[in-house]
Amino acid sequence: MPKVSPRTLSGFMELLPAQQQKMERMMQVLRESYALYGFTPLDTPIIESAEVLLAKGGGETEKQIYRFTKGDSDLALRFDLTVPLAKYVAGHYSELAFPFRRYQIGKVYRGERAQRGRFREFYQADIDVIGDGKLDILNEAEIPAIIYNTFTKLGITRFKIRVNNRKLLNGFYAMNGMSEKAGEIMRTVDKLDKIGAEKVRQLLIDEVKMLPCKAENVLDFMAICGTNAEVIEALERYRGMDPTFDEGLEELIAVTKYLRDFGVPEENFAVDLTIARGLDYYTGTVYETVMTDHPEIGSVCSGGRYDNLAEYYTDKQLPGVGISIGLTRLFYVLNEQGLLSDDLVTAPCDALVLPMTEDMSFAVSAATALRNAGIRTQLYGEKKKFKAKMSYADKIQVPFAVLIGEDEVNEGVLSVKDMQTGEQVKLSPSEAAKHISEKIAALNAGAVIKE
């Protein structure tokens, strides 16, 4: 029979078992961390009506979208988790309690040009808090606390949450009479990290056509940095010149104050006036998160405050604040950089029971006893030579092999072999369960990411 090549599409991640285990652990950390902050899990369809999904319309997104017809329905695959959230909240408005806090970890689709590290199917892991009409600033302070907690649990310690406030920026441009050029200025300022202040100054003067003194103002403003107290002190000098700026400053003061109460260390947090995160969607606090030793990865967790989640579906004013982790890309990069810990168990099981006798009844009971003790146990029933069995144990990298021959059956014991140390001990089934459980707990005590 002619065979079809069992290929996977380019741009679609498909992991081998050990890698998949690492991915599952990352997802589990995210689920637990999000739930700890009172976010409820949500699951929405991957397919939506194209009219609903593209209500906002236009832009790069529409070109990348997977859109097709089935029968006479015009359908599309979701390209983010924000539009489905907007649809959900607008559609179920009367059944939800506000603020509505949800997390969603799900696949989204974008038909981007396939290239290394770019995916067409990828997981996003989002949290959002949606208010009904209003939403307190406290929520904007809580977001960095959630990022801090989540990243710490993942095992990352050297990271920085960079925070800005769009009202500060808009107010600053307004007080300088540069509001119309704000977009152009921000795109130029965005190059500070790459080309430095001098070249940005030249671009502002030559291309954005700013007066040198105005360009200087912009660079002075963007250069503000230091501890939270120092940044706020520097920003206080601009107070009273523009109401939007003052509002942004009050918000920033509130956010940094609550951050202390939330227990986020200053070393993981920095006000950074250069970040803007998209021009029209965000309206208040905005966030980016960078891994200190890997700035080349870019922001691994971004988001911000917006005023109107679902304006395409409802007249209800639904402000919110949220962040998103591009999980598939983050996993890919961490993996490439060798930052995913190999200490944690990635085998399909903790213990592999290897019966050496024809009748496997005792081995079955032994496997059942281990499972009843919560140990992930595989029972190997294949009729193979001892060497082949041990080679299988090696290949799946199982921490423990449990050997059961005639002697073990007669004595009612298990020979438990630690596959890492080679040490082998004869134990009763309950002793074996205790022995294995303790070692597995120790192996899994570390974090998913190892800096």
Add this chain to the structure above:
Amino acid sequence: MPKVSPRTLSGFMELLPAQQQKMERMMQVLRESYALYGFTPLDTPIIESAEVLLAKGGGETEKQIYRFTKGDSDLALRFDLTVPLAKYVAGHYSELAFPFRRYQIGKVYRGERAQRGRFREFYQADIDVIGDGKLDILNEAEIPAIIYNTFTKLGITRFKIRVNNRKLLNGFYAMNGMSEKAGEIMRTVDKLDKIGAEKVRQLLIDEVKMLPCKAENVLDFMAICGTNAEVIEALERYRGMDPTFDEGLEELIAVTKYLRDFGVPEENFAVDLTIARGLDYYTGTVYETVMTDHPEIGSVCSGGRYDNLAEYYTDKQLPGVGISIGLTRLFYVLNEQGLLSDDLVTAPCDALVLPMTEDMSFAVSAATALRNAGIRTQLYGEKKKFKAKMSYADKIQVPFAVLIGEDEVNEGVLSVKDMQTGEQVKLSPSEAAKHISEKIAALNAGAVIKE
């Protein structure tokens, strides 16, 4: 601005938060239960090349499939998890260790006619064990043990795993010279439950054109029931008449013997010679699972042994055994029947911290302390009247409200209100964490399904 109606497509499940929490719990039970038996989690793309997905071709499936082009790629959405598994195992053959045991819980797509309880996007929850060339019978005995364990953990006690063996059937038809009519006979016998033995006998004679004595043979055979020992004793009378039958009998004897060792009670298990599960795919043991008090639901967990998983992709002989739970449909039916427990916490959080003071610093610290103790905590920062806050607490059905007014701040304590009993106590943050944790653990001690 004209609004787009925020509708969800018909045939696509989208749950409200409390229902989604129940669904998540079911998934969590399945993940843990499958992992306990040494299955590794797998995730494959939802989109595949149409050529790969439809390698087998033909049949009902092809009509229902979501198929579309993107650029010049002919694509399709997976319609089950078995074809992607076959592709995966064939494609990664040299990187996998066999037997390869995987579980996968994922969405699949079938464009069926939409009707109540039928879904176009639905979760399947599958496990499979794939051998390389051979696969021991022990695996076929282990499957009912996994079903038993999984259903018990879900909270279902009144269920029966019905088991048959295709070799017994094929051998029986062969020894009666009825092999060509086997398909027709099985379809007729399938009606036994509905129309009874008399009418089936008439159909076998009138429509399948069997001799009355042969029809009698079939009915006698299908009527075999009783304890495992009784069924095997009855089947022993056919031994020696057909080699395939004898092989099937040996397999059934092995399966029932090991089932005792696996600790599956006889009341949850029955040999049932009338089940066949599809005509060409399964080749050995086959399974169905019915809820004793809800036979109208049909089989909620089915599967069996097959000889050749990936014949469309590879020349390698890859036999396997697996089962599948149609999770979305199961959830839907359990929910309709009111069988999903309301005792477990379905709120987004266990504790809702309600600050009553202007400055929320103490409330923030309190929320952080509760979260550090593992309590899912929401901090409510909105400036609302006390009544509105309590009404929010009621609406999300949170088990505990934590009230923080001037008194609490001054005394450094939390007023913890049990929302079910109305009881309110003042406790230190650490006492509060202990108090809430214990009650939440008790609330969540039960199972997801309540018969």
